[in-house]
Amino acid sequence: MREKWKAFGIPIGITLIFIATLFIHQLLLVKELPHPGWSRSIPLQASFEEKPQVFVDSEDRVHIAANGQVQTMKLNDGLTTSDEEIMKTKITRGFPFWSDGDQFIYYKEGNLVSTIDRQDQVLEEGITGLGTGKHDVYFWNDGTLSLYDTEKKVSIDLHTFSSVISEMHVANDGSAIIQVEKDNTHDLLYYLDEKKQVSEPFLTVDSSPNKKIDGLTFKVKDGNLIVFYNEKSRTQGTLAYNVFKIIAPVQDIGSSMLTGEKVEFVHSQTGQKLMSPGGAQLMTIDGKEMIVLTSEGTRVGDNNSISLYAAPFKKGSSFSAAPVSTTKHVSYPPVKISDEAMVWMNYDGDTYKLTGNSMNPEVIAESTNWSKSSVKEAFNNGVLMMFSSLVTIMTSFYWVLPSLFLLILMYIFKPNAFEKDGISWVEYLAIIIFMFMPISYTQNAMNAYFHVMAPGYLVFPGSAYAVTIFLSVITLVIWKYGRDPDWGSMSGAFYYMGMYMLFYITFIGPYIFNLY
Numbered sequence: 006m007r008e009k010w011k012a013f014g015i016p017i018g019i020t021l022i023f024i025a026t027l028f029i030h031q032l033l034l035v036k037e038l039p040h041p042g043w044s045r046s047i048p049l050q051a052s053f054e055e056k057p058q059v060f061v062d063s064e065d066r067v068h069i070a071a072n073g074q075v076q077t078m079k080l081n082d083g084l085t086t087s088d089e090e091i092m093k094t095k096i097t098r099g100f101p102f103w104s105d106g107d108q109f110i111y112y113k114e115g116n117l118v119s120t121i122d123r124q125d126q127v128l129e130e131g132i133t134g135l136g137t138g139k140h141d142v143y144f145w146n147d148g149t150l151s152l153y154d155t156e157k158k159v160s161i162d163l164h165t166f167s168s169v170i171s172e173m174h175v176a177n178d179g180s181a182i183i184q185v186e187k188d189n190t191h192d193l194l195y196y197l198d199e200k201k202q203v204s205e206p207f208l209t210v211d212s213s214p215n216k217k218i219d220g221l222t223f224k225v226k227d228g229n230l231i232v233f234y235n236e237k238s239r240t241q242g243t244l245a246y247n248v249f250k251i252i253a254p255v256q257d258i259g260s261s262m263l264t265g266e267k268v269e270f271v272h273s274q275t276g277q278k279l280m281s282p283g284g285a286q287l288m289t290i291d292g293k294e295m296i297v298l299t300s301e302g303t304r305v306g307d308n309n310s311i312s313l314y315a316a317p318f319k320k321g322s323s324f325s326a327a328p329v330s331t332t333k334h335v336s337y338p339p340v341k342i343s344d345e346a347m348v349w350m351n352y353d354g355d356t357y358k359l360t361g362n363s364m365n366p367e368v369i370a371e372s373t374n375w376s377k378s379s380v381k382e383a384f385n386n387g388v389l390m391m392f393s394s395l396v397t398i399m400t401s402f403y404w405v406l407p408s409l410f411l412l413i414l415m416y417i418f419k420p421n422a423f424e425k426d427g428i429s430w431v432e433y434l435a436i437i438i439f440m441f442m443p444i445s446y447t448q449n450a451m452n453a454y455f456h457v458m459a460p461g462y463l464v465f466p467g468s469a470y471a472v473t474i475f476l477s478v479i480t481l482v483i484w485k486y487g488r489d490p491d492w493g494s495m496s497g498a499f500y501y502m503g504m505y506m507l508f509y510i511t512f513i514g515p516y517i518f519n520l521y
Contacts, residue, residue: 012487016504019479023511027390030460031383036373040273040315040327042291044362045372047084049348051076051359057350060102061340063139067348068104069359070096077106082345082365094120103137103155110142110153111135117144117153128153129160136173136181143181145170150183152201164203166195171212174221182223182232184210192218196230196258205259208232208251215239219246220338222286226294230255231318233285233296234265246283248298250322266322270296270314272303273327275453279303279314284338287318291345291364294318298326299336303457311335313349332360333382387515390458394514398506404442405502408435412495432494436484436501440477443509447473450517459516472513480505 038045057071066088069076073095079088094109096102102111109120110128117129129144129151136143142153148166150173153159171192172184181197185206190213193206210218219237223230232251237244249265270279279300286297295315302310313336314326330336332351339349346368348361363369415431447469456464463472484501492500 012489012500015487016483016507019483020507020511023508024387024391026460027511027515028383028387031387031390032375032380034386035379035383036375038369038373039329039331039362042364042369043329044365044369045331046351046360046362047368047372048351049080049084049086049359049361051078053350053357055098055357056352057357058096058098058102059340059348059350060104060137061139061342062104062106064106065342066106067340067342068102068106068109070094070102071357075104075109077104080342080346080348080361082343082363083368084346084348084361084363084365093123100135101137102135103142105155108155110137110155112144117142128158134170134173136175138175138179138181139177141175141179143173143175145173148185150197150203163197163201168193172218174223176223180225182221184212184218186212189213190216194232196255198255206262207253207258208263208265210234210265211236211238220284224287225255228254228256230258231287233268233287235283235285237283244281246281248282248285268322268324270298270300270316270324270326272314272453273316273325275303275457277303277453279326281311286338288341288347289344290315290341290347296324296326297329297339297347299338300326302333303328303454311337313339329362330360336360390515391511393518394510396518397510397514401443401446401506401509404439404446404506405499407442408439408498408502411435411438412498416495428488428497429494432498435494435498436481439498439502439505440473443473443476443505444469447513450513452517454519455516458519459513463513463516476505476508476512480508 051069053071055071057069060068062068066077066079075092075094075096077090078086080086096111097113100112102109107121111118112135115131116127117132119126119128132144132146134145142155144151144153147169150163150170152161152163154161166185168186170183171186174182178199180199183195183197184192185195187193187209190211192210192212194208194210195206196204212218216238219235221234223232229252234249236247236249248268250268251263251265253263270282271277272279282298282300284299288295288297296318297313297315299311300314302312310333312328313330315329316324316326335352337350339347341347345365346361346363348359350357351360412435451469480501483504488497488500
């Protein structure tokens, strides 16, 4: 019994220590901020069964239309709500709406309708589309664009296009980008400035069912019109998302047709390219120009999740984006509620939940407190990482082959070497050969994912050598102390190799592969 404890009890105890260290590290990670200066994602007290439509008015109140009603709330930088109100107003799905807190203007059965205190009033009949901004309500009938003045309560015709208007993207200052049908598979983009002057077309975009524009954001800065637009395409059933940009002097818009430049976003911590970028929005956050976008999550357990990222705006076609959300589900593009906070809808496969984050110091501190959900997340991450570590067994099995080959040859041609009392030189040689095998494997395994997920004591210059030496020394002590004297040289060598691999997959293995 004592011999078994020496041979297997102590190694199992060390393995359990390594596993416990993994889970403790995951508990610490769920307290970490997604990016310095941003809080972790905060779930707010609003959930919906159907996908909501969100509008932020001129006073930064958030109006959420879903389930036949509109929920209104005022959020501050601390993500605390005030002036909450629920109104029984059914907003037509698929169309934007406008509100000032008392009045709701939206599309209903081909008309422009206003609702105040549940009383409907038809403002304009026979409209085919609607575009809204914080201060402006645009509508159109086929190719005729009009503005509804919410203060004077009158409609003003602005421009008539040669074809049907298909979409409109309105900025806070009332300027807009207008999509007008060119043919069955393309749209032309026009620029409407804050003075309501319409340019000539400046860009052609796709609008077919299999390839079309999927959102657009723009602003004027330093005399240039900056446009980012998202494109969604489907090829053989596979969806692909890309982001394009154009930058041109405002006075030149419409003088010639421009071409969008495809841009890419890379993870600021790992350098890896973000996959399926979309929902790009230009925002001024804490006085800085940022591009906020959605893209596939890159952390453990982020399988099929969509996270939020923010990249400083600069010249060029490649942007360094940092994560700003910590949810594990599908995050939809956010809306800005202040210079230091934003909210978005998070879909967990069942319900849509209003979620937010902030640069407010109190919110940041509160978001790092442990909760039942964060402890559960840490436990789940640890379990997933341990299962991922099992891949190490399959990919590192070749480590034993040189030593095994040596032992077989010696057993065939020099069997007397195994019959000596004590530990034979063959066993020592097999162990020494095995010690060198994990070095190159470990160097290659310490990839971008490893440097993000591994604790600090595993990430430093020369850590691949340090880890292999550390594990070799521990295993050598265990082998020397726990090896049964009655074992043969082959059993002793395989005992060392087995213990080493057990320590490896629990000490460093969980941080190498991300299968989830």
